[in-house]
Amino acid sequence: MTVSTIKKVFPYPIQQVWNLMTSLDTYAWRSDISEIKVLDDQKFQERSLDGITLLRKNLIGYMRFLLRIRI
Numbered sequence: 001m002t003v004s005t006i007k008k009v010f011p012y013p014i015q016q017v018w019n020l021m022t023s024l025d026t027y028a029w030r031s032d033i034s035e036i037k038v039l040d041d042q043k044f045q046e047r048s049l050d051g052i053t054l055l056r057k058n059l060i061g062y063m064r065f066l067l068r069i070r071i
Helices: 014-021
Strands: 033-038 043-048 053-057
Touching: none
Parallel strands: none
Antiparallel strands: 033 043, 043 053
């Protein structure tokens, strides 16, 4: 499994950043995904640019981001 670590400071409230990064409707920032289909409140599918479909469960567990507020 590939793991990426990216650190970036955004000049926005942390809740706004979290909402964008965990949205299943707004995923344009993800250059590796062509489509996301919500199956139910616990499962969703991601389709990659090369057509591979992956079943995902538990969005918050899947999206592990370290968000820090810089004061």
